[in-house]
Amino acid sequence: MDRVLLIEDDDIIGEMICMYLKEEGFIIHRCLNGKEGLASLHDFQPDLILLDLILPDFEGTELCNSLRSKTNVPIIIISSNSKVSEKIEAFTVGADDYLCKPFSMHEMKARIQVLLRRFKREQPIAAPPAPAREKVTVPAMELQINLEKRTLHVRGESIEMTFSEFELIRLLVEHPERVYRREDLINALRGFDSYINERAIDVHITNLRRKIEVNPKEPKFIKTVWGVGYKFVI
Structure with a gap:
């Protein structure tokens, strides 16, 4: 099962995402702040990261940049800020996708699956790559x-x-x-x-x-x- 690290301090949104992804067969670990999120990279070893831009201890884009320097797994930003400039900044510091709140849980799952498919492309089993x-x-x-x-x-x-x-x-x-x-x-x-x-x-x-x-x-x-x-x- 794929492992998703959720860094989100909002209890309502955080619990909704956790419940939904667990029901869809994902292993999910939620952190309430950036410090916990960075520590969980080693302990949890996620396949994908869902990152809220507004956290109590980190500026979201700063944290995204820090995460990107430590891992190459896909990062999806979740934010209530829909400004184009904010999205561009997120992509610039290493985000792979951007979801604006409120968003559909089905859409979130679809985007997660697209990124995971492309990130974890399987090599042929019968023979080594040419x-x-x-x-x-x-x-x-x-x-x-x-x-x-x-x-x-x-x-x-x-x-x-x-x-x-x-x-x-x-x-x-x-x-x-x-x-x-x-x-x-x-x-x-x-x-x-x-x-x-x-x-x-x-x-x-x-x-x-x-x-x-x-x-x-x-x-x-x-x-x-x-x-x-x-x-x-x-």
Whole structure:
């Protein structure tokens, strides 16, 4: 069973989420503040994190950033703040999805399942992964992606990434020169049952450029195709 860490201090919402997810077959552990949430990463070892942005001891985005630095499991923000700027900031510090309160429990479950499916893609059991798929290397920029370990090295340096960032760079690198529309990238990250807007895609691309480009303002590898989307150039 999948393990969900809920960091939520509101008793009514917290209990509702716990009851619902338990009934749906999840193992759930609830923390009332950020300090407990950080400690539970090691003790509980969640497969996914549900994080409220308003907590008594942490600014939500600060805590999201701290969690992301310690784990690459999917993080879904739950917040009563529906401002686009707040969502963009959450994606920037490592969130993979954003749910605005009040929300449907069925929608929450659907988004959890979409992220878990993509995060925990099963490797073929009958045979080990083909060597060409285990690691993708771009000699021109000394970029190496290990698909099995979900790691990225740029010019010999290990790069920290969110789940969404890894999925994006893997997709782009595996299909160089192919132009992806923003709609294609949204579907690749979320599927058709979960929500992410075009602005969030732009934020992820900006973050990736900062991490892999020598000069992010003049990118050589992740190119913008104006009016269409993005492509990766070797």
